[in-house]
Amino acid sequence: MTSIVSFRDVSKAYPGRGAAKGKPVHALRDVTFDVQKGSITGVIGYSGAGKSTLVRLINALELPTGGTLTVNGRELTGMGEKQLRGLRGGIGMIFQQFNLFNSRSVAKNVEYPLIVAGWPKEKRAARVAELLQFVGISDKARQFPSQLSGGQKQRVGIARALATNPEILLADEATSALDPETTTEVLALLKRVNEEFGTTIVVITHEMHVVRSICDHVAVMELGSLLEHGHVYDVFAFPKNPATQKFISSTIADKPSPDTVARLQQLHPGRLVSITISEAPGSGAGSNQRDISSLLASYPAVHDSVVYGSVTEIAQRPFGSLTYVLEGPDHDVDAVIKGLSQLTTVQQWPAAAVAGTDDEGAQR
C-alpha cells in the first residue's frame, strides 16, 4: 500500500485568547504518520485529543503551524487559497450534525458540490440520481432535510460528500448522533464506499465499536499527540503505550475494574488472573485459546473457572480477555500461571488487597 496522506512532525498551535493571551494553545504536537491509500483509518481518543484538528488539516480547513503535510502527493505548505480550494474539492467530508443545507432539497444538497466544481447542468442531474440511488434514498430527492430522520440525513451527507468522486472521505464523528441500529447501517454504507470506489476513509470517533467494525488502521491520540498507530488488531491486542492500554480497556471493558476484582475475590477462594485472548502478533494462525485449554487440562489438581471477561473480534480476528479463578495446591497454581505467561499476557490480581476482606469473610 502507498500512503495518500502523510504527516511529518506536524504541529498546530492557536494563539491564546483572553486570560491566556500570548500563550499559544497546542492542538497538535509533532504528529508523524501515514494514511494508507484505500484504507479505512480510525482516529480515536478522548475529547480534546486533537482528532478534529488532525482531520481538518487533511482538507486544509486548518493549516499546520509546523512540519510538513502531504496530501495526494502534493505538499500543502505554501499553497495558495485557490489551490487549497481545488484540493478540498477532491476530499469529501461528513459531519456529526450532518451540516446539510436546510434551505435546499435533498437533490439540491447533493448537487451543490457539483456546481462548485463546475459540472455542466446535464451531467449534474444524472450524477445526483446515481448518488441518491447508491445511498438508498432516491425517493427522498424532493424532500427537505428537516423532513428526514438522522440516518437519512447522514445518507444525504454521504451522497453529497461523494458527489465529485473524491479520493479521500473524512468522517468527523459521523455516527455519534445516531442510534445503534442506524449507526450500523451508516457504517455498512461507508464500508461499501471503501470497497466499491476504493475511497480512502479517515474516521474520527470516540466509539470503539466504530473502529472495530470498519477500520483496518487506527491512530490513537491524547492531548494533541499521536500515541501509536498501526493495524487495528496490532494496536488493540498489543498496545504499547500505557495511555493506549487505558483507553482500550476503558472502551472494551473486558477487564474487571478494581471494584469488581474485590467482589470476585470475596466470592471465590483461589487466585484471580486475567489473561489476554489473541492471535500471536502478525501470525494470523488462530488464537491462543486452544493452547490455554490444553495447559489448564494438564493440571487436573487445579480447578479453573471463568468469572469475568469477553472474547470478540477485531478486524475479523479474535480478541478479548478472560478472568479465571484458579484453586488448588499452591505450587500447581504457580506452575499454571507460569505456563500461561509463556502463552499470553497474564495479569495477576494482587492478593494483598484481598487479605483484609478475606479475614472478615472468614470470621462470619
Place this chain on the structure above:
Amino acid sequence: MIDWATMGPQLATSIQQTLYMVIITMIIGGILGLLIGILLYATRPGNILQNTVLFNVLNFVINLVRPIPFIIFISLVGPWTLEVIGTSIGTNAAIFPMTLMTAVVLGRIVEQNLVGVDPGVVEAARAMGSSRTRVLFDVVLRESIAPLILGYTFIFIGVVDMSAVAGYIGGGGLGDLAITYGYQQFNYAVTLLAVAVIVVIVQLAQLLGNFLAKRMLHR
C-alpha cells in the same frame, strides 16, 4: 362624526401617501440595509473582508443612530435632506430620513441573522472547495432567507410608524390625517379611522411575511 364626502377622498390620498413613503423606503432602505448587514458580517474578525476599523466604524454609527428618536432624527438630517432631495418638506423629504433610519436598523438585523447561520453548514461548504464569497451568497444568505423575511416584516411595521411621524414635515399620510383632522379638530372618529387603516396595513404585511417565511423555511 365623519363627513364622507370630504373625508373619503382625503382618506384615499392619505393611504396613497403612506403606502408611497413606506414602499419607497422599504425598497431603498431595504437594499441599503442588506448591504450594510453583509458588510458588517463580512468585516467581522475572521471573515472574508476582515477589517477591524471598518467593522468598528459601522458598529459605532449604527449604535449612535438607532437610539435617536425619529422625530428628532428628521430635523437632525434636515440640512442633508434639503441638499439631496431639494426640499426639506413634503412626502419625498420624509422618505430621506426614513430610508436612512431603516437602512441602519436593518443593517443590524441582517447582520444578526447572518451571524446566526450554523457554522457547521459554512464549514461543510468550505470543505467542498467553495470560496468564501461563494459561501456568503450560496450558503449564509440563502440559509437565512426565512429569518430575513421575518426581519423585514418587523421593519415594515417600524417604517409605517415612521411614516406617521413624517406628517410633522408635511409628509402627509395616515398619521398626518389623524393629527390634523382627528386630534386638532377634536374629531375622535377620524383618529379611530386612521388607526383602523394602519392596523389593517400592518396586519396584511405581517400575514404576507409569515406566509413567505414559512414557505422558505421548509419545516
